[in-house]
Amino acid sequence: MTEPTFDDIEALAGPATPHFAFQIRARVRELIADLPETHPVRRFGEEKIALLERLGYASSKAEDDEPEEPRARIGWDEIPSSAPASRPLPRGG
Numbered sequence: 692m693t694e695p696t697f698d699d700i701e702a703l704a705g706p707a708t709p710h711f712a713f714q715i716r717a718r719v720r721e722l723i724a725d726l727p728e729t730h731p732v733r734r735f736g737e738e739k740i741a742l743l744e745r746l747g748y749a750s751s752k753a754e755d756d757e758p759e760e761p762r763a764r765i766g767w768d769e770i771p772s773s774a775p776a777s778r779p780l781p782r783g784g
Contacts, residue, residue, distance in 0.1 A: 707746060720740060747779075
C-alpha cells in the first residue's frame with residue numbers, strides 16, 4: 692500500500708457522522724499505524740481520531756465557531772440530544 696496522505700485521512704473522517712465515528716476512528720488508526728510519530732500525516736490523523744472520539748459521544752459535528760441553538764428556544768425540551776462534537780455527552784461507565 693502507498694503511504695497515506697492528508698486527502699486519504701480527510702476522505703475517511705470528513706463526512707463522518709456520530710453513528711459511524713468509532714468505526715471510522717478505527718480505520719484512521721489502521722491507516723496511520725505504520726507512520727513515524729513525527730510524520731505530519733500521522734499527526735493530522737491523530738487530530739481526526741480525537742475529533743472522531745468526541746463525535747462518537749455527540750449528536751452533531753458542529754464546529755466551535757458555529758452558533759448553538761439557545762436552550763430557551765421553543766421546543767428545546769423535545770430535542771433528544773444537542774451535544775456538538777466540541778462538547779460531547781458524558782461517556783457512560
